[in-house]
Amino acid sequence: MYRSRRSQLIGIAYLAPALVFVLAFTAYPLVQMTWMSFHSWSLITPAKYVGLANYRRAFADDQFWVSFAFTLKYTAIITPLLIVGGYLLALLTSESSRLRRITRTTVFIPVVIGLGVSSLLWYWLFSTDFGLVNKALTDLGLISKPVLWLGVDADRSNLAIIASVVWKVIGFGMILFVGAIQAIPREITEASLVDGASYWQRVARVVLPLTLRTVLVVTLVSVIGSLLAFDQFYIMTAGQPQNETATSVFYVYLNSFPYLKLGYGAALSIILALTILVFTVVQLLLTRRSHA
Amino acid sequence: MTATVELRRARATGARARTRSGRARYLLGAACITICTVMLLPLAMSVLASVKPTAEAAASPPTYLPHALSLDSYGRLWTYQQGLPTYLANSLGTALLTIAFTLLLTVPAAYALARFPIPGKEVIFVFLLLALIVPYQALLTPMFLMFARIGLTNTLVGLAILHTAIQLPFSLYIMRNSLSAVPRELEEAAVTDGASSWQVLLRVCIPSTKPAIVTVALFAFIMSWNEFLGALVMMSRGSSFTLPLILAAARTETSLGGTDWGMLQAGITISIIPCVLVYLLLQRYYVSGLMSGAVK
Numbered sequence: 005m006y007r008s009r010r011s012q013l014i015g016i017a018y019l020a021p022a023l024v025f026v027l028a029f030t031a032y033p034l035v036q037m038t039w040m041s042f043h044s045w046s047l048i049t050p051a052k053y054v055g056l057a058n059y060r061r062a063f064a065d066d067q068f069w070v071s072f073a074f075t076l077k078y079t080a081i082i083t084p085l086l087i088v089g090g091y092l093l094a095l096l097t098s099e100s101s102r103l104r105r106i107t108r109t110t111v112f113i114p115v116v117i118g119l120g121v122s123s124l125l126w127y128w129l130f131s132t133d134f135g136l137v138n139k140a141l142t143d144l145g146l147i148s149k150p151v152l153w154l155g156v157d158a159d160r161s162n163l164a165i166i167a168s169v170v171w172k173v174i175g176f177g178m179i180l181f182v183g184a185i186q187a188i189p190r191e192i193t194e195a196s197l198v199d200g201a202s203y204w205q206r207v208a209r210v211v212l213p214l215t216l217r218t219v220l221v222v223t224l225v226s227v228i229g230s231l232l233a234f235d236q237f238y239i240m241t242a243g244q245p246q247n248e249t250a251t252s253v254f255y256v257y258l259n260s261f262p263y264l265k266l267g268y269g270a271a272l273s274i275i276l277a278l279t280i281l282v283f284t285v286v287q288l289l290l291t292r293r294s295h296a
Numbered sequence: 297m298t299a300t301v302e303l304r305r306a307r308a309t310g311a312r313a314r315t316r317s318g319r320a321r322y323l324l325g326a327a328c329i330t331i332c333t334v335m336l337l338p339l340a341m342s343v344l345a346s347v348k349p350t351a352e353a354a355a356s357p358p359t360y361l362p363h364a365l366s367l368d369s370y371g372r373l374w375t376y377q378q379g380l381p382t383y384l385a386n387s388l389g390t391a392l393l394t395i396a397f398t399l400l401l402t403v404p405a406a407y408a409l410a411r412f413p414i415p416g417k418e419v420i421f422v423f424l425l426l427a428l429i430v431p432y433q434a435l436l437t438p439m440f441l442m443f444a445r446i447g448l449t450n451t452l453v454g455l456a457i458l459h460t461a462i463q464l465p466f467s468l469y470i471m472r473n474s475l476s477a478v479p480r481e482l483e484e485a486a487v488t489d490g491a492s493s494w495q496v497l498l499r500v501c502i503p504s505t506k507p508a509i510v511t512v513a514l515f516a517f518i519m520s521w522n523e524f525l526g527a528l529v530m531m532s533r534g535s536s537f538t539l540p541l542i543l544a545a546a547r548t549e550t551s552l553g554g555t556d557w558g559m560l561q562a563g564i565t566i567s568i569i570p571c572v573l574v575y576l577l578l579q580r581y582y583v584s585g586l587m588s589g590a591v592k
Contacts, residue, residue, distance in 0.1 A: 011412060011413065011493070012412065012413055012414060012415075014493050015411070015412025016414060017408075018404040018405060018407055018493075019404070019405050019408040019409070019412075019414065021400070021401050021404065022401040022402060022424055022468065023405075023420065023423075023424070025460070025461070025464070026426055026427070026461075026464065029439070029457060029458070029460075029461040030426050030427045030435070030464075031423075033438035033439050034426075034430055034435060034438075036438040036441070036442070037434070037435060037437065040437070096327060096328065096331075103325055103328050103329075106328075106332065107328040107331055110331070110335050111331060111332075111335050113335065113336075113339070113572055113575065114339075116518055116571045116582070117522065117571050117572065118523075118524065118540055119522065119524065120522065120524035120540035120544060121522065121543065121567045121568060124543055124544065124560060124563075124564055125338055125339075125564050126338070127547060128557060128561065131555075133356040133357070134354075134356050134358050134555075134557050136358055136360065138357070139358055150357075171334075171335070175335075176586075179586060179587075180586065180587065228431075232433050234525050235524045235525060238524075238525075238528075239547065253433045253525070256434070256437075257436075257525070257528075257529075260436070260437040261440075261529060266437060266441075270437060270438075273434040273435070276433070277430055277434040284429050288428075
């Protein structure tokens, strides 16, 4: 419809604001961060070129590895819970009875509230003396004295936080799985019914294979989200004990802001971004295939 | 013949499945109710704790249900530090600015991408999605330094710019798909009537992509209202705190020495209400946005 040179210019004019915005607020910071990662800089002293020293320092830094390992551990525990749990919930709620639909809507509610706010809510529920978790466990006779859930033992803190995040985001995978399950053509489900397959046989042989791509994509989205975890740890443990529960993003934050080691923080950011990039590329390749 | 036999067998298994499903249905119904209870309980407990009288809200061990109702916790929140109205205005202002920026940038850009013969269009599109592959958590330091230089730290506009940068790829993607699906005949008719491209955008394209616009605005609102780390970095002055920031600060420090749990629950309740309301009202848009944004 618009073919002339003039219309080309009009098109560019419509595109220009977004282009300038992304240049200024995504591309430029990315370039600056890369530059910073090769410098030693603390805002007070001028930046000094140090080559790869910041990167070498990261790999020799115990806390970097503690944070990285802790983030991986958190991701490794929470991902299967979210995917398997989300899938089971999807199987339960993908049928269209009224109760199932209500359940689907209800499970999804925590997804739309903030992670910061849900972390505050669970910070209260898991609080030693004021929390309802200890209160309920005591009343049920399961514990004799209040448990110190958060900030004392890294593994126990991790479990409490994982419980809260599973509650918060399990609906995300569920809703996408429901979409994938409902997209399976009715004839295929009916054909397997005629074959006399039991429910779980049908799930294993028909439903799961036909929704596998969605499962993989949600797994990747979920892994990326977990590797970038921050809010829940900042709020519920503040990294305690001794920064054992400070995740990778938390460690970047600590170096860049309270400690003002800008160059070092930038190098840590780049390492983090490259780690995430591996997963993002796989995710994009998987999602691209759906267009073909 | 074999077909009849198979059909009969299928009916028989179907019937068996049905009687079994009679029992199974009650079990699954019970499972649904249990799940709903587990999901709603933490929220319900927080709302209930927010209306406990001051002494009861601070009790250890805590009570399950309030023994008396009181809005004292909300009263304390109303006047906490700079006062709740300041924090509400900051959160709401940032969210509305984020919606405005996101739409103003992505609607024209998506229109250009969907309709104009621009050289290197695909490359430009991929470049605009740059934020998809670089997590914003990793870009906060340079963003902060830039904002500090140009005076955007501690401003709602600055935080909204950051939130817009986070939200831009998803929004552009949704808008472009939606605009590409508008039938060209509609636009051609308008052009024949002498409408400029700008009038076509306003009178034809925007009205026929309303669902996408609602989806984009909805996601921008929820993200901005809830976002924590970016706000933590950009807003250092108490008077520019958003709701999540002031609540996180209140979890450890209060005037009485200990955490004011009742006030915290009042704040949590107030933060949650807009999200849940908007979600329940616009559920359709939310779910469709999620499907096209995350999976396709």
